[in-house]
Amino acid sequence: MLRRHFAALSLAALCPLPALAQGGKVARIVVGFPAGQGIDLVSRIVAEALKDELGETFIVENKPGQGGSIALGQVARAAPDGSTILISAMAALVMAPHLYRNVTYDTLKSFEPVGRVGDLPLVLVVNPSLPVKTLPELIAYAKANPDKLSHSSSGNSTVSHVAMEELKRATGMKILHVPYQGSAQSMNDLIAGNVQVALDTVAVTRPHIEAGRLRLIAVGSLERLPFFPDTPTIAEQGFPGFEANAWLGMLLPAGAPRETVERLAAALNKIVRSPAVQQKFLAVGTLPKPSTTAEFDAFLRAEYTRWGKAIAASGIKAD
CATH class of the missing domain: 3.40.190.10 (Periplasmic binding protein-like II)
Structure with missing residues (x-):
């Protein structure tokens, strides 16, 4: 895979959104997992593409721990000025709050959804x-x-x-x-x-x-993957409807200015639809999933409810 190529994006300088660039501020894209994992590789592709699209600068910052929940807690407490951006995997957003008693954020209140990024x-x-x-x-x-x-x-x-x-x-x-x-x-x-x-x-x-x-x-996808077209799905092997898929989404701290959310969302949606970014996503095992802010907001709420019910039924507890 292209891991070595994309790892080089970790310290790619990007500048934040224009309203936030005053005084030479640098925006962070916070990722709740170590470097080299799927979400990290995707986040670096997004950071590079946003730089090209907006002509500005960000730094990808890895904050691993508790399945990504520690990063979400930090972003939830960050100033809502657009200088801190989150790319999160689904687990910390829609699973961890139902598993841990001590998460320090409310998925549906602590963040401003920006857009869906892709599926792993x-x-x-x-x-x-x-x-x-x-x-x-x-x-x-x-x-x-x-x-x-x-x-x-x-x-x-x-x-x-x-x-x-x-x-x-x-x-x-x-x-x-x-x-x-x-x-x-x-x-x-x-x-x-x-x-x-x-x-x-x-x-x-x-x-x-x-x-x-x-x-x-x-x-684990519902349909066979372009990476492994000859390998049957779990659903095909006797478990119809079973899906194991880690989606990724971008969010800002709650209270971020609406114009900041909308501008970042428009840029994200555009780059995820671009053939160049889609090719890079596929190279690191990711299916592009562009969306509007409203679509991602509705999707996030539905997933939060879905996984809350599934985890309650399973009896899983992490602490």
């Missing part, structure tokens, strides 16, 4: 030593070997955790959850065989799948 579809992978090549074979193996398998995630309350819990519940598999601080260590232990299964993004799994270090057995 999840894929189900196993260590090649595991004698399974399909989801039904994994289910059969797990049931024949109860409590002998473990699965990694990029952290408690992340989509790779919660979606896998949903899959286990749907299939009846009993597999031990092992959380990590980000996907890099998770993938290392999966490749080493310390854990055997993972449901994680294309961005972090694809290099290892293509190198033969991991075996791909299913994709």
